[in-house]
Amino acid sequence: MRHFTLTQLRYFAVVAELESMTQAAARLLVSQSAVSTAMAELERTLGAQLFLRNPSTGLKLTPTGRRFALDLKGFLDHADSLFESAYGAAETLTGELTVGVFSPLASFRLPAILKAFEATHPGVDVTFLEADLASLQTALREGRCDLALMYGHGLGSGFSSQVLERVPPHVIVPEGHRAANTPGQEIALKDLAGEPLILLDLPHSREYYESLFALAGVAPNVRHRFAGYETVRSFVAQGHGYALLNQRVYNDVPYSGGRVVPLRLTDEFPPSEVMLVRLESTLPTRRALAFDEICRRLYGATRP
Missing domain, CATH: 3.40.190.10 (Periplasmic binding protein-like II)
Known part of the structure; x- marks a missing residue:
């Protein structure tokens, strides 16, 4: 049976976070030798190397050490809950x-x-x-x-x-756009084919929006790409194009002024x-x- 202490595990959690014995000792209010000894004993008990020690690059977690640190977080939290329950404070989270x-x-x-x-x-x-x-x-x-x-x-x-x-996707167009006063405030994506698109250009979101155009059989005419949600809305409000979005902002006036008009899509698109x-x-x-x-x-x- 392998034996290690909660103290060793708590020391390891801090060392793993900071990747420094010196900084960990300062946070824990103990000597650096106490932390170093605890880490050496923990590695010996586990039979695994948790750290790479290099004078030039400092302390780094090994792949084993990184996995151990991830698993340890939940374990220490549950250890705390056992202690709290003994004092009738199990519902108090800190x-x-x-x-x-x-x-x-x-x-x-x-x-x-x-x-x-x-x-x-x-x-x-x-x-x-x-x-x-x-x-x-x-x-x-x-x-x-x-x-x-x-x-x-x-x-x-x-x-x-x-x-x-x-959250289903929807379209926003600038006030005064030909579709802004469409009955029922809805439109099919193909009805915007060829118009300039302001694309919310973020990893995975970009691919999701591109898949919707593919489902509609429309080749998007991307005019501008932005990573900011409000930037996209602002460019639409100023008449630079339309945008395909998910989360509906109930204030239709963006930072730039002007106004965007949200339209429901009649296409059967998968929601986010x-x-x-x-x-x-x-x-x-x-x-x-x-x-x-x-x-x-x-x-x-x-x-x-």
């Missing part, structure tokens, strides 16, 4: 939680989610990592965020997900799925599960 969020989604429900979460769990320090879909998958794999609020476009293997909402995603191979922390609970309540989703 510590840090990092949530990834897809940039165009950040301004929609996330502020309300955080407000509800902080009201329920004031002891948890929540930080956000805002990025595109591809970068969020990388951040989850590297353990830089506990879970992510994102679309499911291009989601690779090794992740578990909870669908919160399905807003979901919470986490790494399948790691045990979710109680903080992550609590955040999941708040999201599902505000989005009205249920467990699968």
Whole structure:
């Protein structure tokens, strides 16, 4: 039977985060020799090398060490819950939680989610990592965020997900466009063929929008490409083209002034799925599960 201590594991978690024995010792308020000895004993007990030690490049995690660090986060959280339950405080959550969020989604429900979460769990320090879909998958794999609020476009293997909402695509055109006063405020994508398109150009989102044009049998006339949701809306409002989007902004006046007119699409296109995603191979922390609970309540989703 292999024996290691919680102290060794907690030391390792900090060293793995900082990749520095010196900085870890300073944060833990112990001597550097105590941290170094604990890491050597942990590696000996596990029979595996967790760090690469090089005087010129410093301390780096080995692939084994990186996997161990990912698995350890949930284990330490559950160890804390055992301690709390012994003192009748199992419902009190403390510590840090990092949530990834897809940039165009950040301004929609996330502020309300955080407000509800902080009201329920004031002891948890929540930080956000805002990025595109591809970068969020990388951040989850590297353990830089506990879970992510994102679309499911291009989601690779090794992740578990909870669908919160399905959002159909729609079109926005500038005020005064020939389709702006269409009865029923709807249009087919082919009716915009040849007109300049302002494309929301983000990894996986771009491919999703391109697939919709392919389904409609339309070759898009891309005039401008932007990574910013509000930039796309602003260019449309100023008459530079139309855009294909998902999340509906209920204020139709963008930063640039002017006005955009949203139109429903009559095409039968697949919606974008807003979901919470986490790494399948790691045990979710109680903080992550609590955040999941708040999201599902505000989005009205249920467990699968």
